[in-house]
Amino acid sequence: MSSATFEISFMGLADVDACWQLDQRCFEGTEAYERRTIRDLLTSPEAICLKSVTSDDEIVGFAIGVVEPEFRGHVVVLGVSPEFRRMGIASELMRRLEEGFRLHSVHLVHLEVRTTNDGARALYEGIGFRVAGRRLGYYTNGDDGYLMVKSVLEGRPAAE
Numbered sequence: 001m002s003s004a005t006f007e008i009s010f011m012g013l014a015d016v017d018a019c020w021q022l023d024q025r026c027f028e029g030t031e032a033y034e035r036r037t038i039r040d041l042l043t044s045p046e047a048i049c050l051k052s053v054t055s056d057d058e059i060v061g062f063a064i065g066v067v068e069p070e071f072r073g074h075v076v077v078l079g080v081s082p083e084f085r086r087m088g089i090a091s092e093l094m095r096r097l098e099e100g101f102r103l104h105s106v107h108l109v110h111l112e113v114r115t116t117n118d119g120a121r122a123l124y125e126g127i128g129f130r131v132a133g134r135r136l137g138y139y140t141n142g143d144d145g146y147l148m149v150k151s152v153l154e155g156r157p158a159a160e
C-alpha cells in the first residue's frame, strides 16, 4: 500500500475526456467504451459516477454504477490507471459506490466480469461479491462473463 493519498469525488460532464482516456488505457485490447457512451453515462440521472484523483488533480481511477428498477444496482465499469494499481483505489471506489447505491435504496448490486479476468474477480470476491452465474458470449468478442452479485443491505444474504 502506497502512502500517496487519493480523493474520491463525483464525475460530471467536465470529466468526459479524462475518463474516456483512462477507460481506453484500462481496457486496451478488450472493450473500451466510445467517448459518447462515457458522456451519456456521465450525464445520466440514474448513474453514480466516481473518480479517484491525485493531489495533482489527475484522474487515476473511476467507477460508474447505474441504479436500475426494483432497487438493483449495476456496476457498469471500474478501472484504475496501470501505474496506480494494488494501492486500494478500486476497493475504495467500490466502497463509495455501494454507499451511493444504498442512498438510492438499492439492496442488490450486480456486475459482469470476464471469466479470464482473475484480478478483478479476486477484487470483487474480496469485497463480498459472489459468482451467481455465467453469461455465455456476454462480451462482443465472444468471451463469457461471470455474473457476480452482492447484497448491500447489512445482514441480508444475496438473493438472485
Ligand SMILES: CC(C)(COP(=O)(O)OP(=O)(O)OC[C@H]1O[C@@H](n2cnc3c(N)ncnc32)[C@H](O)[C@@H]1OP(=O)(O)O)[C@@H](O)C(=O)NCCC(=O)NCCS
Pocket (backbone or CB within 6 Å): 026, 027, 078, 079, 080, 081, 084, 085, 086, 087, 088, 089, 090, 091, 092, 112, 113, 114, 117, 118, 119, 120, 122, 123, 124, 126
Ligand atoms: C481490476 C482493477 C480495477 C483493480 O484495481 P486496483 O486499484 O489495483 O485494486 P485494489 O488495489 O483495490 O485491489 C484490492 C484487492 O483485489 C485483489 N486484486 C486486485 N487486482 C488484482 C490482480 N491483478 N491480481 C490478483 N488480485 C488482485 C487483491 O486481493 C487486492 O488486494 P492486495 O493488493 O492487498 O493483494 C484494475 O486492475 C483495473 O483497472 N484493471 C483493468 C480494468 C478491469 O479489469 N476492470 C474491472 C472490469 S470488471
